[in-house]
Amino acid sequence: MTEDPGTARVITLLVVDDHPVVRDGLRGMFASAPGFEVLGEAADGVTAVELTARLDPDVVLMDLRMPGGGGVAAIAELIRLGARSRVLVLTTYDTESDTLPAIEAGATGYLLKDAPREELLTAVRAAADGRTVLSPAVASRLVSRVRTPAAPAREPLSVREREVLRLVARGTSNREIAAELFISEATVKTHLTHVFAKLGAKDRAAAVATAYERGILG
Template sequence: MTVTLLITDDHPIVRDGLRGIFTGDHGFEVLGEAANGAEAVQLAESLKPDVILMDLRMPGTDGVAAITELARLGNPARVLVLTTYDTDSDVLPAIEAGATGYLLKDAPREELFRAVRAAARGEAVLSPAVASRLMGQMRAPAKEPLSQREIEVLTLVARGSTNKDAAKKLFISEATVKTHLIHAYAKLGVKDRAAAVAVAFERGLLGS
């Protein structure tokens, strides 16, 4: 069975390289190329490829947005992310958006061929580095919930209060405010005030 492909990457040299790899093998047919996520969605609808090789970080519509839109449209193409990034902030959103697989660009040719064939069959494909990262996430102990006082401190920080202001408003020492913030950072898995506020909002801890 010939697997049909759509290659999506904002670098022409990468697209050329991938086209060359797959064109040289009789088991694959490259139907088209896209330079960003919006083009990928458009071409996927018209060309109906079996598998879309999708880069993640592209100008305009990125890979995750494109994967999300393809899922919304009910497009049957399997999306195999092919990227240089294996960080949690890249891997998890792509998998959650509906990517069938996630492979790094330094994968050997044979591994790439196997991954595309497996993706075409609807099988999940993860590079070893990505698989171990996801397993680590799943095995990580559940984060402790924030205490009421930690939420109060973060709420004030979110409203622009300094540690000194928060201490006055809560009738506690500035050192105690710092301690609450450090505990909140650890529980939220962040390193600074801005990230703590962003994550707390995302989890619905600070209201709207």
């Protein structure tokens, strides 16, 4: 049974990316494709959460690494708020430290920016219907992770992640960490999400314990 084009559902979107050229390109692409409407744009995760709450789009196209608030923290906040919108990550990064936290935070799908136009349009339609969409590279990483959940070789913590973890070990709150390191609370949460993923820890206490056990914190 085919849908009458005159009554076909229009999928509404919010485009989140810190690069204006990328936002313009995506807006233009969806404007030229029938059945889509871009309701707004955001340049960081914090604004994305605010606009999602106000505009209630079907799908949020979310970049991950953005100054002023990353995508993983924004996804987690949208899930916490019970937002109806589905989040489809669209990024250039397919490393495990980016992929897994985004999926675990609640992203419906994960695509890379080099995806063909038709693949992206199809993915947005699928996300709007609540179906999971993963690029082949991301899917293979997730399958590998499931097969070897306790693999000992993990990505090392970055300098900033170590700084955040040291402060966590002292009992410092996210707000205090943000003030001490001159970053936003959302960025602190993003660093912690990466730390948890890299250490295989589910919370702050487990991350600190694992870090001491591995000699990361001395």
